[in-house]
Amino acid sequence: MSAATTLKDAQSIASWIVDVRRQLHRIPELKYEEVKTSALVQATLKELGIPFKAGMAETGVVGTVGPKDGPCVALRADMDALPIEEAVVSDFRSTHPGRMHACGHDCHTAMLLGAAKLLKQREATLPGPVKLIFQPAEEGGAGAERMCQAGVLDAPNVQRIFGLHVWPQIPTGVIGGKAGTFLAAAGELEIVIHGKGGHAAMPHFARDPVTTAAQVITALQTIISRELDPLVAGVISVTTVHGGSTYNVIPEEVRLTGTIRSLTLAGLKALQTRVTEVATHVAAAHRCTAEVSFPGNDYPPTDNDPHAWGLSQQIGRDLLGDAGVKTLEAVMGGEDFAYYVQGGVPGCFVALGIRNQELGAIHSVHTPQFLVDEAALPLGAAMHVEFAMRSLSELAATK
Ligand SMILES: [Zn+2]
Numbered sequence: 001m002s003a004a005t006t007l008k009d010a011q012s013i014a015s016w017i018v019d020v021r022r023q024l025h026r027i028p029e030l031k032y033e034e035v036k037t038s039a040l041v042q043a044t045l046k047e048l049g050i051p052f053k054a055g056m057a058e059t060g061v062v063g064t065v066g067p068k069d070g071p072c073v074a075l076r077a078d079m080d081a082l083p084i085e086e087a088v089v090s091d092f093r094s095t096h097p098g099r100m101h102a103c104g105h106d107c108h109t110a111m112l113l114g115a116a117k118l119l120k121q122r123e124a125t126l127p128g129p130v131k132l133i134f135q136p137a138e139e140g141g142a143g144a145e146r147m148c149q150a151g152v153l154d155a156p157n158v159q160r161i162f163g164l165h166v167w168p169q170i171p172t173g174v175i176g177g178k179a180g181t182f183l184a185a186a187g188e189l190e191i192v193i194h195g196k197g198g199h200a201a202m203p204h205f206a207r208d209p210v211t212t213a214a215q216v217i218t219a220l221q222t223i224i225s226r227e228l229d230p231l232v233a234g235v236i237s238v239t240t241v242h243g244g245s246t247y248n249v250i251p252e253e254v255r256l257t258g259t260i261r262s263l264t265l266a267g268l269k270a271l272q273t274r275v276t277e278v279a280t281h282v283a284a285a286h287r288c289t290a291e292v293s294f295p296g297n298d299y300p301p302t303d304n305d306p307h308a309w310g311l312s313q314q315i316g317r318d319l320l321g322d323a324g325v326k327t328l329e330a331v332m333g334g335e336d337f338a339y340y341v342q343g344g345v346p347g348c349f350v351a352l353g354i355r356n357q358e359l360g361a362i363h364s365v366h367t368p369q370f371l372v373d374e375a376a377l378p379l380g381a382a383m384h385v386e387f388a389m390r391s392l393s394e395l396a397a398t399k
Pocket residue numbers: 103139365366
């Protein structure tokens with residue numbers, strides 16, 4: 001079947017995909033709490049006659065289309081939302097206060113369900129099984145790691161995996177990516193500066209954690225600007241500062257949190273070591289102590305297999321034309337898609353353009369203004385179908 005047919009088939013179910021996406025957009029749920037989302041995925045797969053396994057890594061679902069035997073390819077979507085109050089007004093606005101699909105995972109899930117519908121129609125032509133992975137907790141929860149631990153890549157063994165992410169930096173009708181490291185290794189940072197509280201008028205009886213925290217924040221920035229090779233990428237961002245309760249009391253402690261990024265896990269570890277050293281010594285210089293920790297999961301970098309990226313580009317050109325493929329620079333965002341490929345399964349994570357100036361779809365993910373050009377959704381579903389079909393025929397031919 002040609003790419004043109006796939007695109008036509010995907011366009012013919014565009015309103016179905018958009019409707020699923022809007023249903024999901026109304027019910028955003030945080031990591032490992034995707035109960036309604038998972039139920040909707042399961043109900044849809046059931047309706048499509050696709051067998052699935054639910055309850056993997058809490059709320060994860062894996063559907064399978066195609067014959068039992070033959071090469072196996074996986075397509076992945078994430079289902080979780082963010083603790084953000086949606087600022088966009090629409091008739092499918094979030095109905096969960098303080099929760100929003102601000103990273104587009106509603107789109108990812110809807111596009112994969114769209115691909116499931118199309119692949120089911122073509123089931124008889126598939127030379128092997130396609131696993132449809134709907135995972136929880138991409139946003140900091142390492143849902144992908146837990147799906148791998150639960151055996152999502154085994155029996156049958158996945159030989160290639162693809163994922164799509166909506167990308168507001170590139171226009172609708174364009175896909176992007178690169179071979180090699182595309183997304184960063186990322187980890188969380190927490191520093192608690194302990195001092196000695198006291199009356200703000202008598203600082204000499206106290207040990208001030210507020211001024212110390214200020215020194216720590218600025219000193220941490222010199223790790224990137226003065227210690228790291230300027231040609232090597234690294235980020236240290238302190239993003240929250242909490243301390244004190246009133247204007248005339250020096251508090252006992254100040255709590256800082258943030259994130260550290262590098263393009264390698266070794267680079268991330270090296271930055272963590274220096275953050276610990278700098279924070280504890282700067283705090284000591286100011287007669288305070290710093291308790292440094294790196295809670296949560298350190299995501300590995302996302303490495304795109306060169307062949308899988310080559311195939312993705314070919315699919316992009318066939319579906320969208322020569323202008324529909326863009327090579328991107330690596331970005332310092334993190335993605336738990338990394339866990340699927342770090343064990344040696346070749347894979348590719350591809351950016352799907354959703355930018356549309358006229359609609360106001362120009363805002364970054366993770367913002368309350370984030371808006372998606374839904375015209376991109378059938379294109380994403382078509383990409384998924386082609387990822388699976390072409391990979392399966394390549395793998396079947398090289399067997
Ligand atoms: Zn995100």
